[in-house]
Amino acid sequence: MKISVIGCGYLGAVHAACMATLGHDVVGVDVDAGRVAELTAGRAPFYEPGLPDLLAEAGATGRITFTTDVMAAADAAVHFLCVGTPQRADSYAADLTYVDAAFRSLLPHLGPEALVAGKSTVPVGTADRLAAELSGVRPDAALVWNPEFLREGFAVQDTLRPDRLVYGVPDDDARGRAVDLLDEVYATPIAEGTPRLVTDRPTAELVKVAANSFLATKISFINAMAELCEVAGGDVTQLADAIGLDERIGRRFLNAGLGFGGGCLPKDIRAFMARAEELHADPAVGFLREVDSINLRRRERMVDLTVGVLDGRPLAGARIAVLGAAFKPDSDDVRDSPALDVAERLHARSARVVVTDPQAVANARRKAPHLRYADSVEEAVDGVDAVLVLTEWREYRDLDPGKLFGLVAAPRVVDGRNALDADTWRAAGWVYRALGRP
Numbered sequence: 001m002k003i004s005v006i007g008c009g010y011l012g013a014v015h016a017a018c019m020a021t022l023g024h025d026v027v028g029v030d031v032d033a034g035r036v037a038e039l040t041a042g043r044a045p046f047y048e049p050g051l052p053d054l055l056a057e058a059g060a061t062g063r064i065t066f067t068t069d070v071m072a073a074a075d076a077a078v079h080f081l082c083v084g085t086p087q088r089a090d091s092y093a094a095d096l097t098y099v100d101a102a103f104r105s106l107l108p109h110l111g112p113e114a115l116v117a118g119k120s121t122v123p124v125g126t127a128d129r130l131a132a133e134l135s136g137v138r139p140d141a142a143l144v145w146n147p148e149f150l151r152e153g154f155a156v157q158d159t160l161r162p163d164r165l166v167y168g169v170p171d172d173d174a175r176g177r178a179v180d181l182l183d184e185v186y187a188t189p190i191a192e193g194t195p196r197l198v199t200d201r202p203t204a205e206l207v208k209v210a211a212n213s214f215l216a217t218k219i220s221f222i223n224a225m226a227e228l229c230e231v232a233g234g235d236v237t238q239l240a241d242a243i244g245l246d247e248r249i250g251r252r253f254l255n256a257g258l259g260f261g262g263g264c265l266p267k268d269i270r271a272f273m274a275r276a277e278e279l280h281a282d283p284a285v286g287f288l289r290e291v292d293s294i295n296l297r298r299r300e301r302m303v304d305l306t307v308g309v310l311d312g313r314p315l316a317g318a319r320i321a322v323l324g325a326a327f328k329p330d331s332d333d334v335r336d337s338p339a340l341d342v343a344e345r346l347h348a349r350s351a352r353v354v355v356t357d358p359q360a361v362a363n364a365r366r367k368a369p370h371l372r373y374a375d376s377v378e379e380a381v382d383g384v385d386a387v388l389v390l391t392e393w394r395e396y397r398d399l400d401p402g403k404l405f406g407l408v409a410a411p412r413v414v415d416g417r418n419a420l421d422a423d424t425w426r427a428a429g430w431v432y433r434a435l436g437r438p
């Protein structure tokens, strides 16, 4: 099948490459000529394990092309809208400029009985609004919402072997054809047993934000318990293990620490609150305000722990190594990164901060050029008064505290992700502190 992917950012580039891997002929369209050139050369414009291989394979077989010209999408049977929906500068609401622009640029080029499938995370009601616009221009075309649940770092796996497929389809004559076309697109995952749910469009839009809200709530719940552990002398990691063994709760997404960041969870819960307010249903998601503030409080608590570990030495002028800049491991993404935010807070209080990260230094440097960066852990920790582990990369979990001991000015470590083995670090002579633990 010929498929177009409009918007080749994170979601679109992965989706385009995965569609080609499933055997479809794919054209990826993006307004950014630089990104199109990178993708055409088989290079992923961001760090994502497995993506460069897929791009190379698809490029070699000729099943994928990238262009800035939306005309090239004209004869595709299915058009996936994969543009970003960032938080607006002036409010919590989602900025739909890119969705609307991509949709309108596509409209005049749609072929007979084309299917437009939205993938971007949008406020509920967006799909029905676009469908109304579509029916005025191309009554034979149909519009569905088909949300994506991919995690950075696992994006290829999550796209090729998703937990579930959700089709939000129209309730008119176009419904059957829309379902059949999507089934044809996803024939391989469906054949391999992926559950598929067919819903109306608003439900499909809500599924995505509800899932992300639930995940954010789970993280803030355990971080709220961490706050209690801190004042009562408990250990949140043991608490998470114990409650997580209840199958109804589950241990996943109960890792207490610096909290959630990235390009999805923070902006999605805020956009959900803004949309609920527009619909006069804000009390239904009022709890998300609390989820957001618990999450942000962890960052300031991390600063407090750092001050505490310095044991009387003033934070101003103290040398601090920050290990981690990405919002989570296996990613070079620094959007709303808790790690980078803590580094900035320390810098704002005149600490001499040096940041390192296995993948995210270039992006961090662009976002926070006033901070100092190091290319390795050894360089970052050289002569510092405290080491902060703020993103739980495998290489940081596996650090040898004995080896680092000789490099620092004072062996003090603050574990912002409960990622290190406290006993090993203490046995090697370090003062160890962590969020939510005695």
Ligand code: UDX
Residues within 6 Å of the ligand: 148, 149, 150, 151, 152, 153, 212, 215, 219, 252, 253, 254, 255, 256, 257, 258, 259, 260, 261, 262, 263, 264, 265, 327, 328, 329
């Ligand atoms: C998330 C959703 O998981 C995904 O389904 C959706 O499509 C997009 O948003 P992603 O942003 O890639 O994916 O990251 P995720 O792995 O969910 O982590 C989000 C944040 O939560 C990270 O900052 C991570 O460090 C933090 N987190 C996660 C915790 O603090 N504790 C946990 O137990 C789990």
